[in-house]
Amino acid sequence: MSLQTNSADVVLSPSTTLRVVDVPGHPRIRGQFREHLGDARAVAFVVDASTISRNGHAVAEHLHHVLHAIVSLPPSRPTPSLVILAHKTDLLKSGTSSSSPAEVAITRVRTILERELENRKASQAGGIGVESLGAEGETSELGGLECSGAADRAFRFSEWEGGNVDFVATWVKASEGKIEEDEDGLTGFKHWLEQSS
Numbered sequence: 001m002s003l004q005t006n007s008a009d010v011v012l013s014p015s016t017t018l019r020v021v022d023v024p025g026h027p028r029i030r031g032q033f034r035e036h037l038g039d040a041r042a043v044a045f046v047v048d049a050s051t052i053s054r055n056g057h058a059v060a061e062h063l064h065h066v067l068h069a070i071v072s073l074p075p076s077r078p079t080p081s082l083v084i085l086a087h088k089t090d091l092l093k094s095g096t097s098s099s100s101p102a103e104v105a106i107t108r109v110r111t112i113l114e115r116e117l118e119n120r121k122a123s124q125a126g127g128i129g130v131e132s133l134g135a136e137g138e139t140s141e142l143g144g145l146e147c148s149g150a151a152d153r154a155f156r157f158s159e160w161e162g163g164n165v166d167f168v169a170t171w172v173k174a175s176e177g178k179i180e181e182d183e184d185g186l187t188g189f190k191h192w193l194e195q196s197s
Helices: 030-037 052-071 101-125 187-196
Strands: 006-013 016-022 042-048 081-087 165-169
Touching: 006 187, 030 052, 042 052, 042 187, 052 081, 052 101, 081 101, 081 187, 101 165, 165 187
Parallel strands: 042 081, 081 165
Antiparallel strands: 006 016
């Protein structure tokens, strides 16, 4: 896992170049996303779809901070588009269903994150407070999980008041340090970026 924020210009088309900033998920630096959020037109939150079942609680904790930061932007700032990338889709099997690995990955990621964010929302509503990314034992009254409709409804991305949340499945096949060109698991994300820019 990287311990450094990276940035690069990405050319989507001859007329469209985007500045991409990658803030790794390591606990010591993941909060640095806030430094870039005010200028962001889009936020891509990358989730390892192959391990989300084991790491759902920790992933939802960090996503909660991102959602809170987005809804806390001043009204003078445009709200960035949000996509959750279900990454490493190629490592999943579609199982007995007729669904593709991409559909399985997106459903798995969405379901687990909604459940974990609902648990955080319910804990907060019960006055328990939720864990923070700060010091151990520290609690925080984070917002950002409000949904349209009745206040007691479960958290659903489709009803999140902070804006539209898209889901895209991605993968990158690599062999001996080189990305294989025959399959491009980033096509869906590239299309999303083009539409969001």
